[in-house]
Amino acid sequence: MIQLAVEIPYWGQSLLRVLGGLVAVLLPAGTIVYVFLFKMMSFMQSRLGPMEAGPYGSMQLLAEVSKWLQKEDIIPENADAKIFKIAPIIVLASTFLLVVVVPFGPDAWFTDFQAGVFYALAIGSVSVIGILIAGWSSANKYSYLGGLRAAGQLIAYELPMVLAVVGVVIQAGSMNLQQIVVAQNTQEIFGLDWIGLPFVLTQFVGFLIFMIAVQAELTQAPFDMPIAESELVSGYMTEYSGFRFLIFFIGEFATAGVFAFIASILFLGGWGVPFSWFGWESLDQVENWMNVVGPLIMLSKMMLLVGIIMWVRFSYPRFREDQLQRFAWKVLIPVSLANIAITAILKVAV
Amino acid sequence: MSLLAVLASDVNVAQNVGFYVIAAIMLFAAFSVVSTSDVVHAALWLVVVLGGVAAQYILAAAEFVAVSQVMVYIGAVMVLFLFGIMLTRSMIGSDTDVNNKGWGIGIPVALLMFGVLAYSVIDAFDNTVLVDRSEVQIASTTTAISDGYLGDYLVPLIALSFVLLAAAVGAIVLARKD
Numbered sequence: 001m002i003q004l005a006v007e008i009p010y011w012g013q014s015l016l017r018v019l020g021g022l023v024a025v026l027l028p029a030g031t032i033v034y035v036f037l038f039k040m041m042s043f044m045q046s047r048l049g050p051m052e053a054g055p056y057g058s059m060q061l062l063a064e065v066s067k068w069l070q071k072e073d074i075i076p077e078n079a080d081a082k083i084f085k086i087a088p089i090i091v092l093a094s095t096f097l098l099v100v101v102v103p104f105g106p107d108a109w110f111t112d113f114q115a116g117v118f119y120a121l122a123i124g125s126v127s128v129i130g131i132l133i134a135g136w137s138s139a140n141k142y143s144y145l146g147g148l149r150a151a152g153q154l155i156a157y158e159l160p161m162v163l164a165v166v167g168v169v170i171q172a173g174s175m176n177l178q179q180i181v182v183a184q185n186t187q188e189i190f191g192l193d194w195i196g197l198p199f200v201l202t203q204f205v206g207f208l209i210f211m212i213a214v215q216a217e218l219t220q221a222p223f224d225m226p227i228a229e230s231e232l233v234s235g236y237m238t239e240y241s242g243f244r245f246l247i248f249f250i251g252e253f254a255t256a257g258v259f260a261f262i263a264s265i266l267f268l269g270g271w272g273v274p275f276s277w278f279g280w281e282s283l284d285q286v287e288n289w290m291n292v293v294g295p296l297i298m299l300s301k302m303m304l305l306v307g308i309i310m311w312v313r314f315s316y317p318r319f320r321e322d323q324l325q326r327f328a329w330k331v332l333i334p335v336s337l338a339n340i341a342i343t344a345i346l347k348v349a350v
Numbered sequence: 351m352s353l354l355a356v357l358a359s360d361v362n363v364a365q366n367v368g369f370y371v372i373a374a375i376m377l378f379a380a381f382s383v384v385s386t387s388d389v390v391h392a393a394l395w396l397v398v399v400l401g402g403v404a405a406q407y408i409l410a411a412a413e414f415v416a417v418s419q420v421m422v423y424i425g426a427v428m429v430l431f432l433f434g435i436m437l438t439r440s441m442i443g444s445d446t447d448v449n450n451k452g453w454g455i456g457i458p459v460a461l462l463m464f465g466v467l468a469y470s471v472i473d474a475f476d477n478t479v480l481v482d483r484s485e486v487q488i489a490s491t492t493t494a495i496s497d498g499y500l501g502d503y504l505v506p507l508i509a510l511s512f513v514l515l516a517a518a519v520g521a522i523v524l525a526r527k528d
Contacts, residue, residue, distance in 0.1 A: 129424070
């Protein structure tokens with residue numbers, strides 16, 4: 001395990017963890033916005049996107065952020081000011097709490113939580129409260145409808161997400177995300193020990209359900225009814241401007257990044273490479289350099305998954321509200337329940 | 351034990367300080383739930399109380415219970431509360447009719463409940479000092495819970511899930527008009 005020349009005191013470790021958490025949330029968010037929202041969307045719409053700020057417009061995001069920070073902080077006269085101010089912070093805070101359980105390497109984790117997956121799913125559901133009260137406190141019918149739609153949608157897609165994860169937990173035999181990574185890199189499939197056992201191979205149905213549910217939890221098109229700019233102006237965010245809008249905006253893409261991290265851990269093998277490549281037997285034998293390479297592997301898997309999310313977002317038109325609810329309750333939940341049953345039977349039988 | 355003796359003792363000082371800070375926040379939030387005149391504010395103060403309970407579980411090294419608390423009470427029950435309040439009484443601002451005439455009866459009931467709980471806790475544990483558990487023991491609590499309910503407590507678990515299923519089906523039957 002880790003061998004450091006100097007002993008870092010507890011407060012120093014805590015400080016490093018906070019800094020690491022900020023980097024792990026904000027760096028992917030910025031990258032996602034530039035690569036996908038600015039460049040990929042422009043490419044798909046046959047235009048160049050931002051080109052002026054920095055080489056190929058790479059500094060555009062900094063310009064946008066400083067613009068938002070300078071804007072006036074407007075609170076509608078009839079709004080419930082205190083709750084209006086708290087709401088975006090709840091949404092962003094839940095994203096930061098989410099990254100706490102994500103392991104980025106053999107020793108590069110923030111906390112080694114036994115019930116890691118369960119924690120991530122529970123904290124993911126807290127942001128609903130932020131969105132709901134943002135819509136309510138704005139004193140605006142569009143915001144209010146957007147908030148209610150968001151709550152209905154997030155509750156409906158929370159369930160298939162939890163149920164899809166259960167299959168992975170059964171196969172890995174642990175809810176600890178670190179143990180799930182180790183399980184995928186030490187087991188093997190069809191005797192091919194050089195690919196390990198990424199659970200996307202055995203849990204492909206679960207992976208599909210999880211990614212669809214993530215798409216809906218992030219309210220990305222085709223699940224963007226809560227924002228639905230052609231019906232509701234911009235849903236629960238209608239009255240927000242300046243840095244409070246910025247917080248919602250960062251929250252949206254940071255959450256996309258963190259959920260992609262979690263999906264890559266659950267289904268794609270996380271930070272690890274198959275341990276047999278280097279003759280490692282267990283987590284303790286993993287070399288120290290994986291703490292540097294691991295985060296890079298995670299980042300590339302995250303970019304791949306977010307790329308898929310964004311590709312779907314830019315390609316498909318919006319669902320109708322009743323289609324959305326029916327899809328969650330009548331298709332995704334029964335399929336994921338069947339998935340759990342089959343996984344459990346195979347786990348016991350094989 | 352006198353206050354000085356408590357201050358001088360060295361049992362898990364950081365956890366004890368955390369316990370009292372969180373408990374104070376929870377008490378304040380609980381009073382706000384019943385004293386505020388806005389239903390949505392009351393619901394949000396209740397979120398603070400329930401979050402405080404989860405934090406206390408974390409301090410007691412019961413992380414699985416803490417996460418369940420967040421998932422069930424904050425993520426599901428409170429969201430449904432807020433959803434219901436906003437669908438039915440969506441006005442911003444104070445509701446004057448939140449407190450009804452019988453609020454005074456609540457005080458003796460609350461005191462009685464507090465007395466029963468305090469008596470049962472003191473009666474059961476008295477002066478027992480819990481041992482400081484090792485990292486390994488804390489790490490295996492989640493496993494212990496799953497072993498418990500899929501082993502010794504399997505029948506009660508299944509019975510309980512049938513009760514909940516019946517309740518869910520009954521709610522749907524009552525709610526559907528056709």
